[in-house]
């Protein structure tokens with residue numbers, strides 16, 4: 001079911017105002033931008049607004065029949081297409097359902113809206129099937145595509161949509177918003193969450209719900225123990241069993257970036273207070289060329305992970321940790 005968002009997030013309000021003031025709408029939009037920026041919420045509010053019988057400048061009225069049906073999750077003219085399971089592909093069957101939906105008459109007599117998320121999850125067949133619908137728009141029917149990685153979409157899909165970037169708020173705004181969402185979490189934890197989320201507020205909220213702060217502590221302790229020779233790479237990889245691989249990859253990538261900065265003479269790093277000492281020590285021992293090799297290796301594996309390649313988690317982590325330790329032990 002789609003979120004019950006009446007309004008977009010505060011940092012997307014100017015964009016919303018510009019969109020809501022338009023007289024005519026594109027039949028397909030591609031909302032793109034970093035994960036956790038609030039794209040899905042924007043699309044949900046926009047879908048509700050397009051379908052509302054008496055939309056106001058701020059959003060749907062929440063009182064008309066269309067809004068009531070939508071709030072109950074049973075509006076027959078609103079379709080959400082997403083993977084059956086998170087991380088899985090959107091298959092051609094789902095797109096056939098979409099095609100059937102847009103070819104039928106609106107049951108409530110108003111507009112029809114499809115929200116497709118995440119668009120890059122469509123496999124080749126699904127993307128080709130969607131392309132046909134994009135080429136032959138149906139009156140009063142709107143497709144809202146959402147994507148964190150629009151570069152992975154077929155260029156022909158992108159070019160048939162109005163591309164609408166939805167960015168992140170500035171740090172202060174993100175902190176204020178997260179403060180209101182997590183009033184019981186202290187300031188330093190919220191700052192850490194936002195750092196881990198690379199400034200994306202909804203991602204930060206999600207990380208909090210995953211218990212990422214405690215996981216981060218565990219990982220930092222583990223890295224220190226590994227470098228001191230108190231634990232082996234395979235044993236440590238095992239201990240990190242319950243920690244999401246994308247988080248681990250993000251952290252190592254961020255540390256590597258800071259090592260490169262330190263290596264080039266930066267005096268201090270801004271974003272890894274819990275690793276400052278370790279990074280300072282490592283930066284004094286590692287050459288830039290070794291760091292760049294290591295960064296390439298990480299990026300390559302990140303791509304494999306993003307492309308859903310089958311990584312053997314335990315083996316991959318063992319290799320990663322062994323390489324990391326080797327970096328510190330050179331000369």
Ligand SMILES: [Zn+2]
Pocket residue numbers: 051052053054055060061062063064065066067
């Ligand atoms: Zn309404």
